[in-house]
Amino acid sequence: MTIPVMRPWLGEEEAAAAAAAIASGWVAQGPRVAEFERAFAAVIGVDHAVAVSSCTAALHLALVAAGIGPGDDVVVPSLSFIATANAARYVGARPVFADIDAATLNLTPDTVAAVLTERTKAVILVDQAGVPADLDSMRKLCDPSGIVVVEDAACAAGSEYRDRAVGAGADLAAFSFHPRKLLTTGEGGMLVTPDGQVAARLRRLREHGMDISAASRHASAQPVIEHYVETGYNYRMTDIQAAVGLVQLGKLPRMIDRRRMLAHRYHKLLEDIPGIKTIQDPEYGRTNYQSFWVLLPADFPVGRDDLLRLLADQGVSARRGIMAAHTEPVYADNRSPQLPITERITSSSLILPLFHQMAETDQDLVVSIIRAAAKPPGR
C-alpha cells in the first residue's frame, strides 16, 4: 500500500468534459477558456481573470505587465518553489531573497524592508502552502515607494484573506492548477486583476502579442488580419484543460471542506507529540491546506530525512518541507543575506500526505510512524 502525498480529485465528470471539448473540434484556447475565466473571476470576486499555461507563465507575465526589467530588483521569499525567483530572472531582473515569518512561512514587511534597495521595483508575495500572506501590511510598506506587489497565490485557490478570497485584493495575483494544488487542469495557471487594461495586455502577451485572439478571428464571418504589436509568448491554456478546470472549480468548496476536516484531525492526532509544530490559520485569514506541513523540534530523536525514510519504508510518501531557492546551485551567485528562519524551516519541516480521498486509517498510520519516531530509543 502506498499513501501518496497528494492525489488530485478527478473523475468521470472531468473525463466527460474533456471528451466534450475534443468532440467540439475546438481544442486550443477558445470558448471554454473564456468560460473558465469568467467562472474563476466570479469565485475569487475579481473583475478579470486571464488563463495561462502555468503559474510560472502567470508570474512571468505579471512582471512584464508591471514593467519590471533589467536593472530592477524583485524581492522574493527563498522559501518557495524555484519558479517564484526564476520569474524575476525571466524579465532580466535580480531576485533578492528575503526571510519569512516562522508561523505563516510568508514574507512580512520587516523581512522585506531588511532587503530593499534603491532598485527594488517589485515584491512577489507568496501565500505559502495556501496560508494567506498579509497583503495589506505589505502594500502599506510598498505602495508609497511605487513598489508593485505581485501575489503568488499558486497554492492558495480558495484560501481566505480578511473575509475575501485570496487574490481578490491584489493588483495582480497568479494561481497554479498543477496537480499538487487543489484545483487541477493537469498544467495551468490564472492571473487575476481588477484592471481591465492590464487584463487586455495580459491576454495579448499570452498569445504572441496579437491584437486579436485566434478564437475571435475564427468566430468572424469576414477575414480579419491580425497584427503583432509587441513581443508576446505562447502561454495559452487549451479548451480541454479549461473544460476540466470548470468541473474542478465546482468541486473546490468540497475539496476545501474535506481538507479542513482532515487537517483538523492531523492537528488533534499530532498535538501531544512533544515539540512538533503544525500549520495554523493566521488571525486574518484561513488556509485551504494545500500542503500540511509539520516542523520538527531541534531535539527530535530522528532527523527529518530519516523520518522521511521511515515513512517511505511503510508506504507513506511524505515530502521534505518547502525548498529554499537561495541554497540551490542555480542561485549560487546570488550572494543572499543570511536567512536563518528559512534555513531552519527548510531543513526541519516535512509535508504530510493530504488529499481528498484520504482515509482516516491512512492518517492514523502516518501519525503512528511519527509518534514511534518521537519516542527516544529504549522507552
Ligand SMILES: Cc1ncc(COP(=O)(O)O)c(C=O)c1O
Ligand atoms: C509558490 C509557487 N509559485 C509558483 C509555482 C509554479 O506553478 P506552476 O507549476 O503552475 O508553474 C508553484 C508550484 O508549485 C508554487 O508552489
